[in-house]
Amino acid sequence: MTQSSNTPPSQIITGKARLAGVLGWPVGHSRSPALHNYWLRRYGVDGAYVPLPATPENFVAAVMGLKAAGFRGANVTIPHKEAAYRLADELDHSARRAGAVNTLVFRDDGKILGLSTDGDGFLASLEACGMLPQPQSRAILLGAGGAARSVAAALQDRGIQVAITNRTQERAMALAKALPGVEVLPWNEWEQKLGMFSLLVNTTSLGMEGGPDPLFCPDLGQAAPELVVADIVYVPQITPLLASAGQHGLRTVGGLGMLLHQARLGFREWFGIDPQVDDATQEYVLNSF
Numbered sequence: 658m659t660q661s662s663n664t665p666p667s668q669i670i671t672g673k674a675r676l677a678g679v680l681g682w683p684v685g686h687s688r689s690p691a692l693h694n695y696w697l698r699r700y701g702v703d704g705a706y707v708p709l710p711a712t713p714e715n716f717v718a719a720v721m722g723l724k725a726a727g728f729r730g731a732n733v734t735i736p737h738k739e740a741a742y743r744l745a746d747e748l749d750h751s752a753r754r755a756g757a758v759n760t761l762v763f764r765d766d767g768k769i770l771g772l773s774t775d776g777d778g779f780l781a782s783l784e785a786c787g788m789l790p791q792p793q794s795r796a797i798l799l800g801a802g803g804a805a806r807s808v809a810a811a812l813q814d815r816g817i818q819v820a821i822t823n824r825t826q827e828r829a830m831a832l833a834k835a836l837p838g839v840e841v842l843p844w845n846e847w848e849q850k851l852g853m854f855s856l857l858v859n860t861t862s863l864g865m866e867g868g869p870d871p872l873f874c875p876d877l878g879q880a881a882p883e884l885v886v887a888d889i890v891y892v893p894q895i896t897p898l899l900a901s902a903g904q905h906g907l908r909t910v911g912g913l914g915m916l917l918h919q920a921r922l923g924f925r926e927w928f929g930i931d932p933q934v935d936d937a938t939q940e941y942v943l944n945s946f
């Protein structure tokens with residue numbers, strides 16, 4: 658990892674350190690340890706945040722072990738988000754709507770609280786760029802996976818009308834059933850209907866480096882001039898979709914902001930401070946890639 662000029666002072670880890678981490682399988686790709694330890698150093702918190710590789714078979718034992726060892730909680734990433742949803746004693750509104758949990762909080766009363774922060778993190782990233790659509794406006798989401806459901810639920814909760822389109826139509830129908838009011842468009846027709854929308858969000862893994870189609874670049878010719886194009890893929894930072902949107906003169910939002918904003922709530926719950934997402938944070942995490 659490159660040390661950037663804004664690297665804060667060294668970390669404090671005493672015998673009273675607060676502990677958290679990220680459970681995933683694999684987990685080596687996660688940027689969360691870099692981000693949370695950056696914030697811990699920056700705010701001088703006595704604590705640590707570690708990667709926690711746990712196989713699906715070991716997930717429940719790993720969570721119970723962390724709890725027994727005094728951890729404050731953990732982030733949960735692929736493939737454990739649904740298992741974490743089932744395991745939590747209590748769920749917040751976003752987790753119930755998302756049908757998944759990405760943040761576990763071990764409360765003082767022994768209960769495990771499950772949160773889903775992806776959708777709100779996405780909205781916060783749009784808001785930070787002044788691109789949050791108005792209530793009643795229309796958004797179209799590409800994809801119907803876990804991230805799509807979180808983003809669709811958060812947009813709906815803000816009063817935005819959501820349409821989705823997905824390669825596998827049955828999965829899109831299942832998402833629409835879980836979130837009444839979501840419209841489903843056929844995967845081979847959405848490009849022609851793009852003019853009806855003020856926000857386009859790619860929530861698939863298309864365009865991701867090392868993913869199924871890193872060059873994914875749909876036709877944006879029918880876009881209205883005010884369309885905002887967002888991609889939740891963040892490697893690369895400027896996906897071919899975002900590059901094409903820029904060439905069409907459209908405003909764009911990359912996925913890194915969502916990654917940073919979704920982390921704030923967990924950090925606040927475990928370490929007691931609401932961390933800032935600013936240029937220094939973004940630069941630090943980018944240098945950790």
Ligand SMILES: NC(=O)c1ccc[n+]([C@@H]2O[C@H](COP(=O)([O-])OP(=O)(O)OC[C@H]3O[C@@H](n4cnc5c(N)ncnc54)[C@H](OP(=O)(O)O)[C@@H]3O)[C@@H](O)[C@H]2O)c1
Nearest residue numbers: 800801802803804824825828860861862869889912915916
């Ligand atoms: N920025 C952030 O903070 C953040 C947070 C969460 C996720 N993400 C990113 O979001 C992406 C999706 O994550 P997820 O958890 O939702 O994954 P997921 O549940 O596995 O869903 C993957 C989605 O991609 C679609 N897809 C995959 N390969 C495709 C192909 N060849 N052609 C067309 N569609 C294809 C799938 O369609 P089918 O249903 O047809 O398979 C599905 O809609 C990942 O790249 C992940 O890194 C970013």
